[in-house]
Every structure is written in C-alpha cells, then in structure tokens.
Amino acid sequence: GGIITQTPKFLIGQEGQKLTLKCQQNFNHDTMYWYRQDSGKGLRLIYYSITENDLQKGDLSEGYDASREKKSSFSLTVTSAQKNEMAVFLCASTPSGTGGKEQYFGPGTRLTVL
C-alpha cells in the first residue's frame, strides 16, 4: 500500500499573501492532481501533472501555480489569497496511462484567509 500526505493540514493566510501547499505520495504513481473542494460545489480540478516537470491546467487554474519537481511531490501555490476565502485543497494520484484509473486522495489542506 501507499499513502498521500499533505502539508500543512490547516493554513491561515492574509489577503494578498502567496501561500504554498505541498503533497507527497509513495505509491510511485505518475499522475498527480490538485483539486479545490468548496461546500456545495464538488471538486474542481486546478492542475494536474502526468510526469515530473509536466503541468496541465484544469478548469480552475487561474490564481494558482503548480510545480512537480520530482515524481513523488506536487506543490500548489495560491498566488494572491482572496479575503474570506475558505476551501479544502485535495491532492490525488493515480498510475499512468489513459482509460481512467482509481485516484487516491490525500487528507486535504484547509485554507482560511482572514
């Protein structure tokens, strides 16, 4: 088995601040994802990466940057936190290839912007 860890678990920021969230997986999966979960809106894809140094934009990429420096880790940066923003950011990973495969999710980072 494997595990996905996300740090930090809780993140409190100020309006306009640049904030970085980190994700690590030891499944040896090729593809990793960042989602944002808002109450009542399901999960929305921000970025994903199919291999090291690859980045693909999701529907919600504006306002975010991502970085995949190595296979096991995927970082997400909120470029300018919005006042009163509250959301949970979920990282996930899956083995390579097309055709769809199960995604494994991390525990999430809960963001609050004051």
Added chain:
Amino acid sequence: GEKVEQHESTLSVREGDSAVINCTYTDTASSYFPWYKQEAGKSLHFVIDIRSNVDRKQSQRLIVLLDKKAKRFSLHITATQPEDSAIYFCAASTQGGRALIFGTGTTVSVSP
C-alpha cells in the same frame, strides 16, 4: 467546458431501503465513470466504477448503471446500512482519460 451534473443534493433513506443517485455528463468522449465516498471529516475514497464497454456493474451492495445514449449513469446502494451515510461523488473521465470531472456530491443519510 465539460460538466457532470449530480441530480440529488441530499437523499434520506430508511435502513434496508435502496438509495439511487443519478448523474449526467456532457463529454461524449467520456469512457470511465467512477464513484467516490466521503465520510464526515475525511477525504474521498473510491467505491466503484464502470467503463463504457458495459452498462451494468455490481460490487456487493453497490450497482452502477450506464446509459451512454442518454449520457447518464447512476449508483444504486441496496440494503442500506448506517455506515453508508456519507457524501457520494460521481465523476466522468475527460482530457483523453487523464483527468476527471466531478459532480457536486449527494449527501446520503441512512436512518434506523
């Protein structure tokens, strides 16, 4: 952009009854349809999936049906138990199968 619509936002059932969650999708290229469960305070985990080459799949008390013509798929939870209470998300593959679009979630409550 492509969308997945999850029709029921909440569902309340009595223990032992069935719960049915319906989803529709827009991407005609979607070929993979997984379902995920999120229990209170926890992250998502995979429960069952169906691919476009079949129209029915069962895993224990879970049944997934797929109607490609109508671009509709559904999750049937039979003989519900209290531990089935959770938020369920449907999803459909997109971007050549490399990503998923999720529905907005259905909160299922099973009462004794």
